[in-house]
Amino acid sequence: AQRVTQPEKLLSVFKGAPVELKCNYSYSGSPELFWYVQYSRQRLQLLLRHISRESIKGFTADLNKGETSFHLKKPFAQEEDSAMYYCARLKKNSNSGYALNFGKGTSLLVTP
Amino acid sequence: KAGVTQTPRYLIKTRGQQVTLSCSPISGHRSVSWYQQTPGQGLQFLFEYFSETQRNKGNFPGRFSGRQFSNSRSEMNVSTLELGDSALYLCASCSGYQETQYFGPGTRLLVL
Numbered sequence: 001a002q003r004v005t006q007p008e009k010l011l012s013v014f015k016g017a018p019v020e021l022k023c024n025y026s027y028s029g030s031p032e033l034f035w036y037v038q039y040s041r042q043r044l045q046l047l048l049r050h051i052s053r054e055s056i057k058g059f060t061a062d063l064n065k066g067e068t069s070f071h072l073k074k075p076f077a078q079e080e081d082s083a084m085y086y087c088a089r090l091k092k093n094s095n096s097g098y099a100l101n102f103g104k105g106t107s108l109l110v111t112p
Numbered sequence: 113k114a115g116v117t118q119t120p121r122y123l124i125k126t127r128g129q130q131v132t133l134s135c136s137p138i139s140g141h142r143s144v145s146w147y148q149q150t151p152g153q154g155l156q157f158l159f160e161y162f163s164e165t166q167r168n169k170g171n172f173p174g175r176f177s178g179r180q181f182s183n184s185r186s187e188m189n190v191s192t193l194e195l196g197d198s199a200l201y202l203c204a205s206c207s208g209y210q211e212t213q214y215f216g217p218g219t220r221l222l223v224l
Binding site: 032034036043044045046049086088090091093095096097098099100101102103104105 | 115116143145147154155156157160162166167168170202204206211212213214215216217218
């Protein structure tokens, strides 16, 4: 099974501190990985996709194939970053069908 | 473009009943996926449809079924409801050729 592991259920940091949300995946070929974010009372939305290699809202994520990790980082956390963060891996089957395999999520709390 | 919409937003049913949830994808998107979100199991993939054909299916019992119409709108049906089916059901759409999925606000189902 292609597992996605987010080891921290809850991460609390102070405003202005660096933040790193961990994501590890089970090795299998070339992974397509995503970070999704869910702010309070809002829908799940895409934050980052690894192949785009862009920075959104100051967040970056680097794929490390050696460590099978895709950690999400931001140098200076803001209070508005408080949300639930999900790491997900795209699975494709023989019918070209898609499915996102999600980690359990990490709740990030940024306190003033 | 309008985002993914889901109806109804909230639903209360009793055990043994059946329920139908609806999803309208982003205009032009031909792939629709369904996910179940619960506090215990997190986000789990149910199935994916593309051009009215089921392309992928998760590990859910046969009580969970879906379909897609020619306008790409999708419905999912749960028959013989159980208490454990209480969850937030999310629909996501993508073009079908590019893998980024966009999520709807969800339908919250409570089974009593």
